[in-house]
Amino acid sequence: MIQATPIEESAIEFSGYANANGSVGVRTHLLILNLTGLTEMAARRASAVLPGSVLVSFPYGMGMVGDDLAASVRLLSGLARHPNAGAIVLVSADRTRLDQISAALADDGRPNQAFCLDAVGHDALALSHRIASAGARLMRVASASRRKPFASGSLCLGVECGLSDPTSGIAANRLIGAVTDRVLAAGGTVILGETLEWLGVEDELTVRAMKPEVAKAIKEAVTRREALALDNGVDLTGINPNRRNIEEGLSTIEEKASGAIAKSGTAPIEGVLAHGEAPSGPGLWLMDQPSYSPESLTGFAAAGAQLALFSTGSGNSYTSALMPTIKITANSETAQSLGTQIDFDCSALMSGADLNTAAAELMEHISSVASGMLTFGEILGEGAEVFSRFGEAL
């Protein structure tokens, strides 16, 4: 049994999996990673006969170029190496792509197998059979891994918000920020993304940059994202904040952003990552990426985050397939009405409850989930991964 952690002590323990590649997992999934749209249904059939397997499917093909291609390969390679996979099956209609992503697993050490459609004479049903047959064996091996204790410094968290309302910025995101500070103090890693939600608060972020280049990268990321809206004649009001955010009381992107960055706590910022790029060391990292939660979470997963902390105001059912996603709300009505969605109710903060006490409780909850306690998203099978595209294909 994990003891309640005194507020002063940042290092909670959890029981995780020591992967052969040196990473620490909080789950030991069989990951079926499909690399081409053509083979998606074959991979999906195989996944359906292997309950508990996690299917992550890339729905596009081979015509990508430039930054779009680089981002796709980065995302797929990162997901293939995800710490919560105990074994990995790669599936592809294209041998070049299969070889490219297999390379990411060359020195990995975890059981893995790669399947190409041409090896079964382009028979998709035969491909499903091969994947399911190999997957069954790999899943059995993965499930034999035993958990062992780790300190919270072994955690990499992605911090996210979705369908925010004013309680998110005032309470839930501040609580996530307090937990971020604790995990970082223990030597862990935290990633904050959703670049659009740095608009209007970039000065709050740049003053925390470790180096001038980092401050410059933050500014450039914000300018690029703002130019994307301007160049396309987009009025952010109604998009971010969206209609639901506005109904709940958020008026402008600046207001939403000031609440969103509270998730990052107070630590210095190590650097700005590309979408899906793994941090080069522990600490607090920003990820320059789209602000839509499904895309954003997949960026964190590809970067190697084992868990996501996800605050919501009105409720948001989406979770990552690979990272257990802890749903947190400070809206008492949402906590009551969404009893099988909200994992952690911190609405007492809105009526003056102590932030440090709540942070210690959330740390303990994180420890439980990292040690195997299921999130509602896992229980209900809400998880998915979504791939961003950054340009036209050939």
Next chain:
Amino acid sequence: MTVRALCLAPGDDVAILLTAVAAGERVHLSGGDGHLMSRTEIPRNHKIALRDLPNGALVQRDGLIIGQSTEVIARGSHVHVHNLRSLRARPANEATK
């Protein structure tokens, strides 16, 4: 029932209502014994103006400028998208005066 509003930072132009109010209700402000009267109906978690704001005023919430007023806003009024707009992603010809 006491209506309360959260003042997030000193010098803010708006506070956050913890319960919905009708026009003409007495609203107690957190962090002291200050109060004001609501001038309009305001939903829960929405913003109430703590002072009279001229048209074009930069509006501060939690110590940060969150946008600019688009009309005169009287103390006690609802502050939201009908009278406040973002300063960001605005074409140069309609940016801050």
